[in-house]
Amino acid sequence: MHYVSTRATSASAARNPENFCDILLGGLAPDGGLYLPAEYPQVTSAELDAWRTLSYADLAFEILRKFATDIPDADLKAITTRTYTPAVYCNARAGESAAEITPLRVLEDGRNGKLILQALSNGPTLAFKDMAMQLLGNLFEYALAKNSDELNIFGATSGDTGSAAEYAMRGKKGVRVFMLSPHGRMSAFQTAQMFSLQDPNIFNIAVKGNFDDCQDLVKAVSNDLTFKARQKIGTVNSINWARVVAQVVYYFRGYLAATTSNDQKVSFTVPSGNFGNICAGHIARMMGLPIDKLVAATNENDVLDEFFRTGVYRVRKAAETFHTSSPSMDISKASNFERFVYDLVGRDAERTHALFRKVDTHGGFDLSGKPGSDGDEFKQVARFGFASGRSTHNDRLDTIRDVADDYDITIDTHTADGIKVAREHMAPRVPMIVLETALAAKFNETILEALGTDAERPAGFDDIEALPQRYVVMPADVAQMKAYIADHTGL
Known part of the structure; x- marks a missing residue:
């Protein structure tokens, strides 16, 4: 399975075929485009029939193996099995089973x-972003461990991507997360869920602006290929192909x-x-x-x-x-x-x-x-x-x-x-x-x-807004953002 950029010429795509692991950590393509498969893999009626009785983890394996053909099946199956468990997706409500x-x-x-x-x-983190982000965390850890490498994730959130990414990446070896969010524009719960994390590899940055300003900063930094390579920048935003393909599973x-x-x-x-x-x-x-x-x-x-x-x-x-x-x-x-x-x-x-x-x-x-x-x-x-x-x-x-x-x-x-x-x-x-x-x-x-009443909260989230919060407020300035990343990576 090879991947192409939405902005690649046919000649450059032919010269530089990309595999799943090649694009997993990178986010945007070098030409500023987004990655897609050169051809969409097809699913047969017989496969659909066989998949009806599978667990979510096994279904994820069957779909992802069509896209991640450069990851050995045994490794990929271990990753999906470790990701999609009732212990991780345990916030089931009345009438639901966590196993589903x-x-x-x-x-x-x-x-x-x-x-x-x-x-x-x-x-x-009580949001759909967890469906892909938990997998992405395990894929990143797998890819980095193979090469004894590290990754600095630089992303933007309008509310839920940030917390899902941070909870998936906290404590991951070789991974730091720099997450931008629009200052004062998330709900109190969303804000507390992100900013209350005290893990040393998590950096929350509240940007003076809206989500589009945050997203533009991510793209501007990602398009500086020299800085991106030196600082080992990757992304967990949905411009990352692996995150999108993980979401295909629940359809x-x-x-x-x-x-x-x-x-x-x-x-x-x-x-x-x-x-x-x-x-x-x-x-x-x-x-x-x-x-x-x-x-x-x-x-x-x-x-x-x-x-x-x-x-x-x-x-x-x-x-x-x-x-x-x-x-x-x-x-x-x-x-x-x-x-x-x-x-x-x-x-x-x-x-x-x-x-x-x-x-x-x-x-x-x-x-x-x-x-x-x-x-x-x-x-x-x-x-x-x-x-x-x-x-x-x-x-x-x-x-x-x-x-x-x-x-x-x-x-x-x-x-x-x-x-x-x-x-x-x-x-x-x-x-x-x-x-x-x-x-x-x-x-x-x-x-x-x-x-007229409060929404019910799962156990463990009762007083999240009262927890100490750790974040910085910055303007929507590319140069200042690069300096902040460089200061906190040591690279």
Whole structure:
């Protein structure tokens, strides 16, 4: 299995074929693009049948071995077995089994179709990011140990990636984590979960700005190839291919758990800001998983919804990026979107690069095909099964109340965005699976507003906001950020 950059010329790709382990630690490609398989591996109906009875760990092994062909099967199986255990994903709620890892719960089953919630937030930081990040930590440790090497992870978070990465990497030999977050824009729980960590290999940096400023810093540092090599910089953001492919697994698990035969199709609704989670669904569909629709659910920061309705991708300026009650989606520049656009334009790397240069220079591009637009590829979107919708704060409050009243489940704000939008795209005989984002306790301020009571917290998280916090506040300045990293790595 070889990998190519979304911005590579055919000649450079032929000269420099990359394997899974080559790109595992690096994040962005040297040309600034994102890695994708040269060809998507295909899944047969016979394989789907055989996978229906597998544990989550064994399913992860079967899917990942299609992408990580340079890792011996015995090593890869040991990694997935160690990662996906009931002991790690132990925060199961009433009616759930920790052994299922990602259990399904049917919310509605009527004339309009079946609505299903897939629990993804039973990991150590109570968010779906744990599903990939725990694996990534073990993969990093494996790769570094083979070469007696070290890695300085430089990432950005709008809320959940940071804590998931830090909990996965704390104590890992040869790994340091430098995590950027927008100062004052996460929930109190999210902030405490990250900043309360006292591990010496964890560095939390609160950036004066929004998430896009943090993400731009990560890309700027990653694009300085000399600095990146000298400081041994890698990333755990969803620009890292290994993280995206780890998320592909729970689409297969959701499909297999919701159906009884491979003749059936399902749809997925995914709360989406940075496009990484739903990009994994796109990859699953390209592999042959019978997915009907992939529905991107946004909040008031509706860059993705605008594109899937109109064909216009318009990055918002900082003043136009809203601070909402589903803060992990307060993103106006979806970094993983480039992977889908690469497929949308027929895997034309030069065209992809030109479009994203226009994002940098003009703030977006237009593929609607209208006079003066940049192209007409938007007409191909339906072929990939994408749809979208938008949710507001009042929608979130209403949906949280509805789900609590009707099903006795307290959902978080991002999952509320997903359920609200999913109901607009349901169809008879096609189950609609909503991917849960996090446990409600992480966004208690809005739960209290919606329900008048606090969200239930798993054991061990009762007084997390009262713990001592360790972090620094810095401006969104590339030079200062590089100096801080260099000062704390000793390299």
